[in-house]
Amino acid sequence: MLVAYTITKNEKQGGKDFWTRIGVCFVNRDGSMNLKLNALPLGGEIHIREEDKQQPGRQQRTAAPQAQRVAEEFPDAF
Secondary structure, three states, rough: OEEEOOOOOOOOOOOOOOOEEEEEEOOOOOEEEEEEEEOOOOOOOOEEEEOHOOOOOOEEEOOOHHHHHHHHHOOOHO
């Protein structure tokens, strides 16, 4: 299975980017793909990679904490 992420650049916390899992991608028998998204990236880019088994320490983030960070950073926008 492939996982779809959006990556948000973060300059404040040591340059670590926020990886938000927004969906999954399945490869069909004929080589075509199905992409199922639970959220849309604000920056317009989607990063697709194999499931995160090779990086066991990586935290999986969901769209809700990212929305909370945006609301905290831009309180007058909501």
